Amino acid sequence: MILKELSEAFGVSGHEEAVRQIIFDAVRDDVDEYEVDSIGNLITLKRGTGESSLKVMVAAHTDEIGLMVTHIEDNGRLRFAKVGGIDDRILLAKAVCVGDKKVPGVIGVKPIHLQEKKERDQVIKCDKLTIDIGATSKAEAEKLVKIGDYVAFATSFADLGPTVKGKAFDDRAGCAVLVEIIKGGPYPFDLYGVFTVQEEVGLRGAQVAAYAIEPDVAFVLEGTICDDMPKKKDVSPTTELGKGPAITVMDRSFVADRRLVQLLVDTAEELGISYQFKQPLMGGTDAGAIHKTRTGVPSAVVSVPARYIHSPVCVLSKSDFENTVRLMQETLRRLTPAILGAL
C-alpha cells in the first residue's frame, strides 16, 4: 500500500522532496508528461482518449504539518516553531526526527512529581518546549542540526484491521487516492494529476499550479477532519469514519461547484457507494486557491475522513479510502462538457 510509504516519508511544508520522489516513482510509467515546477509541485499529465476537450486538474497536497528549529540553546536543546496548524497540547512527550539526517529527538516534559497542582491545569505553550536530541552542548548539536531544519513526528504506519494508523494522512491519503486515479486511466479528457506543495501554510503550491495548467474543472482530494469521537454536547462530527468519501459543499475557503457536487452524488447513488457530506464551513483546502485562479475554475473536494489529523498519529478506514478511489474514478468517467453547461 503506497499510503504506508507516503505516511512514513517526511515532507513538512517547504520540504516535500521525499514525498514527491515516492509519488514520482509510483506514477512515472503511467503518465505521458511530468514536470516539477518552480515551487516544487509535481505536475503530471495523462492524456485522455480524445472523446472530450476538457482539461481536468485533480490535486492532492504532499506537505504535512510539522516543526522547524529556530534556536539551538547552549545546553544543546532545540527550540522550535510550528509549521502549519498544530494544537500545542499534542506536543508533549513525543518522538520526532530532525532535519535531513533524521536525527531522533524527544519533546520532554517536567515530571509530574515536581509539578505543582496548578501547573497541571495549564497548557504548556510551544515556546516553552524544547527538543532533546541527547546533545550536551550547542557545539555538539550543531554538528547534526542547524537552524531552519524541519522536524517531523516519528510515527510508524500500521494496519489495525478495518482501519490503518499513521502520520500525515492529511494529505497523504489524498496523494494515495490520486496515484490510484492516475493508474486507473485513461479518462475521456486530459488529466492533470497535481501533487501540490505548501498547502498547510496557505495553499501556495495549488495557486501557481492551477495558474499554469488553466484547467476547466478541478477536483481536490483530501484527508479531512473526522471528529466522531463521543462528546457530551450534540455537535457535528464534521465527518464520520467508515461512512464513505466526504463531499464538501462549502468550507472556509470556497463554495463547491454544485454541478460537480451533483455529479459526485449521482455517481455514488448509481453505483451504491456510500458517501457523506462534510459539515459545511470546517477547514479549507487547495480548492480555495484553485477556484479563484485566472477567470475562475469550477471545483469540488472529495475527502477520506481521518481522525486526529494535525497530530502525530491519524486513523482512517480502508473502505473509505477504497470508496474514495472508486467514486473519483467513476465520477471522472462521467464528467462531460455538457455537465458544466447545465448551470
Place this chain on the structure above:
Amino acid sequence: MDIISLLKTLSETSGVSGYEDRVREAVIEVFGRYADEVRTDALGNVIALKRGTNEMNEMKPRRSIMLAGHTDEIGLMITQIEKGFLHFTEVGGFDPRVLLGQEVVVHGKRDLPGIIGSRPPHVLPPEEREKTIPMDKLFIDVGLPPDEVTALVRVGDLVTVRRELTPLQGDFVAGKAFDDRTAVVAIAACLEQLAGMRHAWDVYAVGTSQEEVGLRGAITSAYGLAPDVGIAIDVTFGDQPGIPAADTVEMNKGPALVYGPNIHPVLYEALVETAKSLELPYQVEPAPGRTGTDAWAIQVTRSGIPTALIGIPLRNMHTSVETVSVKDVERTGRLLAAFIARLDAEFMHRLAWRPAEAPEEK
C-alpha cells in the same frame, strides 16, 4: 552485556503494576542467566539468588544483601466503553497532559494498538486550546467497529503506553518504563560482573512488583528474605529545563548516592568509598525525608534493615520519553558489583550503632 538491547527488551515488555506477568517472565530469564536459583513469591516479585563464594566463607549462616529494582510500570485501565471508544483511568501517576496523541497498547483478549485521540485544531474554538483535558475526557481509539471492540475489550483491561526505545546522541536513549527497568538492567549488569568476581555474601537480586502503587512488592520480598543489608535502585530526576538544578542531578555524571534518613549513613559512606576506589563518577542526592522508593519499605522491614538507595538520573519521568544515559546504567551495575565484592564478615559490625564511649580517665 549489551545494555541498550536488554533495556530495549525490558522497556518494550508490558507490565503495569499488579499485572506484571510478561515483564516478570523476561526478568526471570535475565536474572536466571547469572543466578544460582530464581523464584517468584506470592506478590509476583522475582527473587534470584547468587550465592557467596564458598571458599571465602566462614560465616554461618552467610550474610545476604538484597538489591531491589521494581519491574512494574505505570499504565492505564479501561473504565468504560462508549460507541467503540475506550475511557480509562490511571494505574500510577500520569500527567494527563502527556497522554494526548500518544499511542498505546490495549491488553484485551489480544493486544490492540490504540491511539489517545485529539480533536483536530480546525474544530476547536481558540479558548478550548487554552484548556487542559482531564483524563475522564480522553479516550482510546483502537480503530475497530464498536461490536468488535466490545468483543475484545472489557472494563478493567490494562493499557500500556507504546514507545520503541529511541537512541539519541551520545549515549542517551529515550523510551517508556525506564522507571524502573533501567534498575533491573543495572542489577543484571551487577550479577554478570559478580560471575567473574569473588564475593562472600549471598546476593538476592529482586525485581519488585507494585512499586508504583505503594512499594508493595518490596514490603513482602524484604520480609521474606530478611536480608542483612538492602539497596534499592530507582530512577531519580535528571537535569532538564524548567526544574531548578537543586531538585535534580546531572545526566551522565554517574549514579546518585542518596543521603538522608532513609539511608544508613555507614552504607552511604561505604558506597562512596567504593565509587572513589573505582574512580567511578557519582553524585550525592540529598533526600530529607520520604524517598518514595522501595528503600522506604525495606528500611522498616521486620526489626529494621540497613538500607541504601541509588538513583539513576532520568529525564521526563512518567512519560513515554523517559531519557537516561546508558553509561549511568552501566556505572550503577559496576558500583553494585564492586560494593558487594568488598563485603566481608566484619561489615555488619561497621553498621552497628554504638554510643560514643567516654574517654578513659587517666
